[in-house]
Amino acid sequence: MVIVMQAGAPEAQVEHVIETVTKAGFTAHPIYGVNLTVIAVIGDKTAEHIEAFGTLPGVDHVARIDRPYKLAARRPEVTATTQIAVGSVVIGGVELCVMAGPCTVESEQGLGEVGRGVRDAGARILRGGAYKPRTSPYSFQGLREAGLAVLRMAADRLKMPFVTEVMDTRAVELVCKYADMLQIGARNMQNFALLSEVGAAGKPVLLKRGMSCTVEDLLMAAEYIMSAGSESIVLCERGIRTFEGGTRNTLDLSAVPALKRYSHLPVVVDPSHGTGLAWMVPAMCKAAIAAGADGLMVEVHQCPEKALSDGQQSLTIEDFARTMAECAPVAEAVGRRMGGPS
Ligand code: PEP
Ligand code: MN
DSSP: OEEEEOTTOOHHHHHHHHHHHHHTTOEEEEEEOSSOEEEEEESTTGGGGHHHHHTSTTEEEEEOOSOSOSSSBOOTTOOSOOOEEETTEEESSSBOEEEEEOSBOOOHHHHHHHHHHHHHTTOOEEEOBSSOOOSSTTSOOOOTHHHHHHHHHHHHHHTOOEEEEOOOGGGHHHHHHHOSEEEEOGGGTTOHHHHHHHHHHTSOEEEEOOTTOOHHHHHHHHHHHHHTTOOOEEEEEOOBOOSOOSSSSBOOTTHHHHHHHHBSSOEEEOHHHHHSOGGGHHHHHHHHHHTTOSEEEEEBOSSGGGOSSOGGGOBOHHHHHHHHHHHHHHHHHTTOBOOOOO
């Protein structure tokens, strides 16, 4: 960190700051300018002292130089993205990982139909909600444990892993019994108790960006999970709230290069929740891949107009297959490839 003294701060105040910093176990390197003195403070855990040092007499402000997240941060000497395994599927390699399925698990038959469709079009991970974070308590809340069982059965039949949301610390153990990957939804991105619980659960985690959260907030949430013991985290951009009313959210594709620059964790993009409009999803899938995403999460329904949730943003199976085909040349142009039918 760097401590910037007020203009004209007397030498005694500078000496006092140097003495305090040294006593706290850090090395102080004062730099005397014509008008301003700054003190570079070197050492581990300097961040914990920022507030205290900022209150010393004669200090104007204290600036941190390193980033506040450590485990999620990309180390300058490592350029490769960390590859995360979900069953036999890898996220973060040359092949893009597409997660697809219905917003909500509604029935065994419906999930089976969508699952076959998305798998045959190249999706690698099945998605589906069993516990749904609905704005209204009167909306369909999901099939809960019965939904988890349906997901497990469908995923085993299709020979693909599945990801599903867990919303409550009390449900983590149960969801872990069924799921291959735990999803933290946008509304829970800063539920720190839940983050710690899933971090200790030993399953890979898909961490979605909160709708009013910054890129740094997302990385700090990943840090919570990692500091609880998990190394397998995939970050997900799913749109943020802005003044734009034409879409459900504003898909912040600039978060993709930002996250890739600051973190070693893979990044996927969810254009379904990011736009809320099915007709926009194919274009945003291609844009996400061009921006450097490691994968996509797409909502698909066998009959979107009958979906119990998010039908307006769900692709039909045919539109999903067409989108996957359209994504292939974009992936190739940026040195990646789409998964083919397995
Ligand atoms: C979901 O993916 O099912 C979901 C509810 O998304 P989000 O948390 O991004 O709103
Ligand atoms: Mn949804």
